[in-house]
Amino acid sequence: MLYVNLNGELLDRNNASIDIEDRGYQFGDGVYEVIRVYNGKLFTGNEHLNRLWSSAASIGITIPYTKQELQQQLIELVEKNRLMTGTIYLQFTRGISPRKHPFPGDDVTPTFVAYTKEVGRPTAKLENGVKAMVTEDIRWLRCDIKSLNLLGNLLANQKAAEAGCDEAVLHRDGIVTEGSHSNISIVKDGIIQTHPANNFILNGISRQVMLEICNREGIQVVEEPFSLEALAQADEIFLTGTTVEVMPVVELEAKMIAGGRPGTITQRLQTLFKAEIEKQCGAV
Template sequence: MKFAILNGKIIERSEAKVDIEDRGYQFGDGVYEVIRVYNGKMFTVTEHLNRFVKSLDSIGITLPYTMDHLTKLLEDLIAKNNLQLGTIYMQITRGVTPRNHAFPSENVSPSLVAYTKEAARPLENLKIGVKTIVTEDIRWLRCDIKSLNLLGNLLAKQKAAEVGCFEAIQHRGQDVTEGSSSNIFIVKNGMIITHQSDNLILKGITKDVILQVCERNSIPVEERTFTLDEFMDADEVFLSSTTAEVMPIIEVDGKKVGDGLPGPVTKRLQEWFEQEIEKQCGALQDKILN
């Protein structure tokens, strides 16, 4: 991908440089978003940008663009890079200023960076499911902010990677929270259960789409805390994220979930989720059930 956005301008990616005193680089003082692109169109862009602004508001940064202007910038970047299937990453930091823990004066402008990446849908994993591990959630208490401070998430993800697993499912005491980069769902006796959207998890955009299609199709859902025992005893388990979509989990800590195959509720949700993509972005060339 040849072009990127730096502070409101589309430039050659090779020229997009960040100052060493940018507070994002030194403190992780900023927030980010990742938006999926299908057929050259952003999926759930309004929802992603609303969450982006909410995260900015939570840490006292004012978006230096209107929503319409930012959306147009991202659309122009996608077109400039001729991206058809992939992601667009963007972040805003508090800006460039001499290093000091306290916030800088109001005359310091926030820094915006965005770039695109080609990324195929993970169709093979979506069809057969993935393996996971369970690990203690060591992150801070404002996981609802999509902050650049991701060290806790990275340590959990690395634990999973080291044993050949796709994701690390985190818990605080006996309560399951979420994955290192995903929301977690269990299915028991036809009921879908997922952690309520509070400060302990990130309010997922894909999760919200799933909840909406469940409501439309009369699938019962409970948003509540569930325990590790409930998790390990579930009939089905799946995760959701912008890049993983609706991903079946078939193994946890070496133990099969159910019969070790994606379950019927998960597969139904995958089909409905693909329909939501097609409503916004047009027909998908490759689908899970193809």
């Protein structure tokens, strides 16, 4: 039996349902997070919840729990489902109300849903790298909010899937922003470059861990926008994300990157990132 958390109650997934007039279903009016679980423990759980609160506040949703209360509910869900390696998906919508564009009144309570999924580490891809393609970033202008409105991301990722790629690299007028479901960084002459954390990208938690590692280890990073030309001329390219960790891109638009193998700096970051996981969650 797989349990889900629906509004604070653990239920058999087959017995959990949401009203058809929930605003998440009708408008995508809500926010979400995906938290990685290793050895039954939440990795960077506090950071994910901090971002959840920020996203909710940005669109005027008040989460009806404290962060400590919500984290405890997630831990209980992981334990109930005996999850060792995988993810927790959680979302809050504005709640259930008759379909109208204006927000409902304060009497409408947000809807909370969380569930777990078994997902192993992508070890083969981490070792060998992935392929990516480039496409236009057609998303809205508040990509810093982790909202349920992901159609732009889905359309881009579908293009990648149809092209036999793992990720779509997005750009606005020739300036690279991020991937359809990850952040992207390049390495040139030993220096990492990544788009600054503004409204054009989601400030990924794994991206933040990577930046903290670089600061601690003396690896030079420049948080500045870079062009498609710079992307094509990069010595190394890597993605960061909750499920991809630090993922090498070894082929972009059918062109080999770093000789078709993960680059030296990317491999070093992978080792250091894994050490962060093990520090919080134990050996993986």
